[in-house]
Amino acid sequence: MIKLIQKNDLKGLKYYLLFASLIIGIYSYSMVTGWRFLSFTEHSKEKTGSRTYIHSYYRSNNHK
Amino acid sequence: MLSVLQNKFTCPSCAIQTELQLSLPVYLCCHGCGTTFHVDKDKTTSETKLQKRKLQPVRNIVIGTTGSYQGKSFHIVGRIRSVRVGSVSNEWMMLFADGTEMWLSESGFSYFIYESKAVVLPIELIKAKKAGSTLTIEDRVYYICDVSRQTEFRMEGQIPENSFDDSSYFTYELTNVKGSELGTICIFDKETVEFYKSVPVELESLNLNITPPGPLQATACECQACNRSFNTYLGAQAYSSICPHCGSLHNSYNGILERTNDKVKVTTSALDIPIGTKGQLNGVEYYVVGYACKKESGTSYHWHEYTLISPLKGLAYLSQYDGHWIFLREVNAFPLPAGRAAHLDSKTYDLFSKYKSKVVNAAGEFIYRFSAGETMWVQEYISPPEMISRESDGDNIVWLSGEYMQPADIKKAFLLKNIPPRKGIGMIQPFAGKFSSESLRRLVIFLAALWVISQVYFIRTAKEELAFMHVFGINDSLNRKEIYSNSFDLKYGTCNAEIKISTNIDNNWMYTAVTLVNEGTGDLYDLDLEAEYYHGYEGGESWAEGSSWVSQVVSQVPEGKYYMIIHPEKPTNMPVVNLNISVQRDVYVFSNGFIALLLLAIFPVFYFYRKRSFEAKRWYNSNYSPYDE
Incomplete structure (x- = not known):
């Protein structure tokens, strides 16, 4: 069976192997959690409590 | 003359007794006076004309040395030393406990086990054959790697009668492609052609009861031409020695210097590694015993070749060109070049150069016959940082396997103060990095395969569920106003959501600001979606740009109940724009x-x-x- 990397070469390639492992790890995490690397949406949170101003407005105007 | 009584031979010259180990007829060399006798089947003894000078031991193997081969014990009963036109070989008769006989052979510090039984060959088989030719013997394919002739024969101990031949007979050395099966053809006369099969062997595997060889010692010798003194290190194990003062070439295989008519140009500049220097390369202790400066015929390219000897591991070479060092060793294999490539041990080497080499100057000792006028045809195949090289002088073809040595390692190995600076890129200089390109290539292929598999996996596992879809008719009353969608569920934990607008715009635009709102937590996700679609016909060609739809993926949206605040802005020249907004949960993202x-x-x-x-x-x-x- 052909070895992927010769034993002597492991030392020389260790930094790239670490880098590749990190990239693959981050990539897999992003795909599982739906994290898009280049996201142009803004994420914010209303500070007025669990029911937001917008939400209250929405509720009062559309779902009475 | 009868000198054998009760299996004991009494030397007629010095009366020393020797026990007969082999069955008669034999040739026997008296260990007292060195005279060699033929003892016939009827115990009749006759003296031969062989030289009486004692043979120098090689690797401390002597008559009586014991060992084992393939689980069978043996002891050495006799030795032949055969000097050929370009080399010397030593053969020891191994007598096994069951009475069988084999030969342990040494040539150029390499060891082989020979079968004592010969295969008789028809003379036609070897007619018109030369070095490089193919021979098939007993369904095995061999290649002739050396054509030579015996010039001198000496022996010690006892050997069977049929192994004694002090005539000048021709020999062909054979090997197979892998170097795993070898043999020697002896052409004794026009009718007697015999083939002896052999296999390479590591001396250490024979468990010989010998003392390990000590370090090489310098021995002062006197040049037979200029009478000046110089040091030698190999004694009778060297074939040729060069006087460093006058360049006279001597044969030294008999343990004494015998002047030849050949003369070599002496080296005028100091050697980078002086003769006699000891160093450790690849964990093996080597001594520099010979040096030759060579040049490519017809060019000014010249390089430096050092002959190295390890008392334990044998012969090696160190070549230096433009500050680049290559460590080389002979191999038994006979690679067959195909086009511009040659293969050795499943590795492919690419043809780099073909040239004729000539000697410029030289110094020290050489295992093989050295000639000032020697011309070698060289073919070099590379697979950096390794190479194989084919060197041939017409009668002899030798393959060498080499590896690049870092100059710093050479400097450290031989404790050198200065070494020539590296110029340019060496023939087998490895590219930067302490790893082979092949390993990186394999790793890249593996990662690419992993990437493709992961893409297929994530495409297949993406839910891509439509969570919301509604078509809004955006007229002037809704233009630039906030529209609130119905609430909808986003499931599957935390994953992405794609918000898409599709419109019926034509040569127009539509802008929509969307805020995705989590009803439970108040998390807001703002995005701007602008669709532009224009097309036309100009200069005889149709054109189109943009699209009537646009989408954006919102990252990491937790599951929950959501609604959207939509703020559309339509062009004034369209009374109504149909705005289709959809939300798709857990979509595959290629980016x-x-x-x-x-x-x-x-x-x-x-x-x-x-x-x-x-x-x-x-x-x-x-x-x-x-x-x-």
């Missing part, structure tokens, strides 16, 4: 995979780009460069 691929590719792309440039420079000096095409 992440693409970015990961780009990041993974940066180092290999940079490495292989630099390597290509490096290789192009390496091959610049070759007539077989793949970078010229």
Whole structure:
């Protein structure tokens, strides 16, 4: 069976192997959690409590 | 004359008794006076004319040395020393406990086990054969790697009668492609051609009861031409010795210097590694015993070759050109070049150069016959940092296997103060990095395969569920006003959501600001979606740009109940725009995979780009460069 990397070469390639492992790890995490690397949406949170101003407005105007 | 009584031989010259180990008829050399006798089947003894000078031991193997081969014990009962036109071989008779006989042979510090039984060959088989020719013997294919002739025969101990031949007979050395099966053809006369099969053997595997060889000692010798003194290290194990003062070439295989008519130009400048220097290379202790400066015939290119001897591991060479060092050892294999490639041990080597080499000057001792006028045809095949080389003088073909040595390692190995600076790129100089390109190539292929598999996996596992869809008719009353969607569920934990608007615009635009709101937590996700679609017909050609739909993926949206605040802005020249808004949960995103691929590719792309440039420079000096095409 052909070895992927010769034993002597492991030392020389260790930094790239670490880098590749990190990239693959981050990539897999992003795909599982739906994290898009280049996201142009803004994420914010209303500070007025669990029911937001917008939400209250929405509720009062559309779902009475 | 009868000198054998009760299996004991009494030397007629010195009366010393020797026990007969082999059955008669035998040849026997008296260990007292060195006279060699033929003892016939009827115990009749006759003296031969062989030289009486004692043979120097090789690797401390002597008559009586014991060992084992293939689990069978043996002891050495006799030895033949055969001097040929270009080399010397030593053969020891191994007598096994069951009475069988084999030969342990040494040539050029390499060891072989020979069967004592010969295969008789028809003379036609070897007619018109020369070095490099193919021979098939007993369904095995061999290649002739050496054609030679015995010039001197000596012996000690006892050998069977049929092993004694002090005539000047021809020999063909054979090997197979792998170097695992070898043999010697002896052409004793026009009718008697015999083939002896052999296999290479490591001396250590024979468990010989010998003392390990000590360090090489310098012995002062006197030049037979100029009478000046110089040091030798190999004694009778060297074939040729050169006087460093006058360049006279001597034969030294008999343990004494015998002047020849040949003369070599002496070296005028100090050697980078002086003769006699000891060093440790690849964990083996080597002594520099010989040096030759050689040049490519018809050019000014010249390089330096050092002959190295390890008392334990034997012969090696160190070659230096433009500050680049290559460590070389002979191999038994006989690679068969095919086109511009040659293969050894499943590895492919590319043809780099073919040339004729000539000797410029030389010093020290050489295992094989050295000649000032020798011309070698050399073919070099490379697979950096390794190479194989075929050297031939017409009658002899030898393959060498070499590896690049870092100059700093040479300096450290031989404790040198100065070594020549490195110029340009060496023939087998490895590209930067302490790993082989092959390993990186395999790793890149593995990562690419992993990437493809992961893409397939994430495409197949993406839910891509439509969570919301509604068509709004945006007229002037709704234009630039906030519209609130119905609430909808986003499921599957935390994952992405794609918000898409599709419109009926034509040669127009539609802008929509969308805020995705989590009813439970108040998390807001703002995005701007602008669709533009224009097309036309100009200069005889249709054109189109943009699209009537646009989408954006919102990252990491936790599951929950959501609604959207939509703020549309339509063009004034369209009374109503149909705005279709949809939300799709857990969609496959290619851009992440693409970015990961780009990041993974940066180092290999940079490495292989630099390597290509490096290789192009390496091959610049070759007539077989793949970078010229």
